[in-house]
Amino acid sequence: VADWCSVALVDSDGILKRVAVVHADPEKAPLAAALMHLPLNPHSHTGLPYAIRSGRPFVDADVQTDTWRWEQSSDYVRVHRSLGISSQMNVPLVARGRVIGGIAFIVGDSGRRYTDTDLPFVEEIGRRAALAIDNARLHHELQQSEAQYRTLIEQIPGTVYLATPDDLGNLLYQSPQISEMLGYTIEEWLQYPSYWHTRLHPDDVDRLQASDAHAVATGEPFTIDYRTFRRDDSVIWVRDYGVLIRDEHGKPVHWLGITLDITEQKQAEEALKTSEQRLRDIVDNIPAVTYTYVYDGDTEQATIDVSRQIRAILGSSPQALTTWDSWYRLIHPGDRERVTAEAIRTDQTGDSYDVTYRARTADGSWRWVRNVAVRARHSVGEPDIWQGFLFDVTDHKVAETGLRESEARFRSAFDDAAIAMALITLDGTFLRVNRAYCQMLGYQEHELFQLNAHMVTHPDDRDAGSMIAAQMIEGVLDVSSMAKRYISRNGSIIWGSLTSSLVRDDTGIPLYYISQVQDITERKRAEAITAELAAIVASSADAITSSDLEGRVTSWNRGAEQLYGYLAHEMLGQPLRVIAPADRHEEPDETRLRVMSGESNIYLETVHQRKDGSLVDVAMTISPIRNTLGEVVGTSAIAHDITERRLAIEAMRESEAWYRTLIHHFPNG
Secondary structure, three states: OOOEEEEEEEOOOOOEEEEEEEEOOHHHHHHHHHHHOOOOOOOOOOHHHHHHHHOOOEEEOOOOHHHHHHOOOHHHHHHHHHHOOOEEEEEEEEEOOEEEEEEEEEEOOOOOOOOHHHHHHHHHHHHHHHHHHHHHHHHHHHHHHHHHHHHHHHHOOEEEEEEEOOEEEEEEEEOOHHHHHHOOOHHHHHHOOOHHHHOEOHHHHHHHHHHHHHHHHHOOOEEEEEEEEOOOOOEEEEEEEEEEEEOOOOOEEEEEEEEEEOHHHHHHHHHHHHHHHHHHHHHHHOOOEEEEEEEOOOOOOOEEEEOOOHHHHHOOOHHHOOOHHHHHOOEOHHHHHHHHHHHHHHHHHOOOEEEEEEEEOOOOOEEEEEEEEEEEEOOOOOOEEEEEEEEEOHHHHHHHHHHHHHHHHHHHHHHHOOOEEEEEEOOOEEEEEOHHHHHHHOOOHHHHHOOEOOOOEOHHHHHHHHHHHHHHHHOOOOEEEEEEEEEOOOOOEEEEEEEEEEEEOOOOOEEEEEEEEEEOHHHHHHHHHHHHHHHHHHHOOOEEEEEEOOOEEEEEOHHHHHHHOOOHHHHOOOEHHHHOOHHHOOHHHHHHHHHHOOOOOEEEEEEEEOOOOOEEEEEEEEEEEEOOOOOEEEEEEEEEEOHHHHHHHHHHHHHHHHHHHHHHHOOOO
């Protein structure tokens, strides 16, 4: 038929490729192989490209390769001339109505010329070649499709099966995933077609059999969830999808089914149900109202779903509060503007909503409620969804009011207290000071806030104060008291009686000190004067004593011990009559009564009796002792020994008498 042939095919991308070149002369095989690598010009007006493009066979009885140089490469022309080409027939390969390639029959050195009478024969060859090539392609595509389908089937997260039309338990095919799902090999599973019926959970058998019977009877697709036992007898949940496959005439061929392991899904659904029930229990039992507010920009169209706790708080039923208007009517008139403004603001910004206001109960009384909500959904074209809680805070408000009143009372008691008070941190910083504290030290309040407690404490008292503060922090002392010196603004020393206590939080952590200071500067001065007088009295050579209104001794100095011979502890509490001689026994009481009647600074010379019974002449000055109200509460006496003076006076008197007698008896002249 030809000296050599060339075959070209159109691939799946529409590209024309030469697939075979065969020459009758074996010596020209290398040239045929070289031609295989030279590209075809799909737009050529001659040869295979033209026959394939036009879909018509043609005969080129006298080939003129000189004309090819306009459409083909020089190598293409050279190889064809070397192979030999004088006449050719080009036949397109047509299969199923489309051109899939072409065959070129070529003669060269033999000198033969093709004519149109040769075409029918080569067209038959082309037809058969096209059929063979198309069948080969279809077979290859089928193999690829089957491989892809099998790969797909074996990769899906489930098992695929085929069953006879009249019995879903009679399996024709089972994908290998059955081994992973149930633990059986495919061979085991297919060996006993009805075995799967024995592995069904007893509670699901009747329901599954009814579903299968309905599907077989009607041919309708089905979906059913049921439980089955694995090889190890563990239970799994599966979801079975089935559809009846029919041929082109509508006759049932087989059931195609997919079985998925939905155990985790069922467990998740059960966990979700449990969680939802738990959440429902929490919502139903928390001491607050929960609600969902669906709002699309129009309050008249908004809907509210309220939990049943609303009845306990406001006495209203959830069904009575499903609209914004029904809620709005419950808000106290004095709070409505504030509540509405916050609702508008949070709707625009998306901020959380948190407002406390008064709401009317079913019996007409008012209760304080706190309304807290967050926007759970905000999507264009869909209503906003707000999730909220409503808390009854009436008791909190009452307590808050009481706390404010208590704070006001504390503030008033603190600020207006006559005694100096201060709240001081652990490092000595002033948190709060009252007016008395400022007046005591001469500072303004803001000036003290720039100082600290150490700076207004006398240097000699700082260490003692720090030690007491440490003991309070350690819990050794709850309350401390001490006398300490302060330095006033003008530098003068102020004595104060300080009482401090440490305030702790609920966990016991120290927070600050409460200090109360009483100005005892004058008392300290009086004590100094008293101490000085006491020293004078103690060191005086005169006998200095005191007694109460009953005449009992209350003080007895060293001078009295030396004068009378009685020690102080012997005389304290004894009546003054102890030192009065028998003939003067009433004298102390008489003198005391004179003082009580109003006399003062009574001077008296008298005779007292010592412990040893001897008498001593004394000169006394008796004065009243008065309390701060000026009332006489006792007497004081200063006595000193005048015995020598009395003896001197007596001696002088005797001398004067002797001289007087002498002169009286002296002769005149």
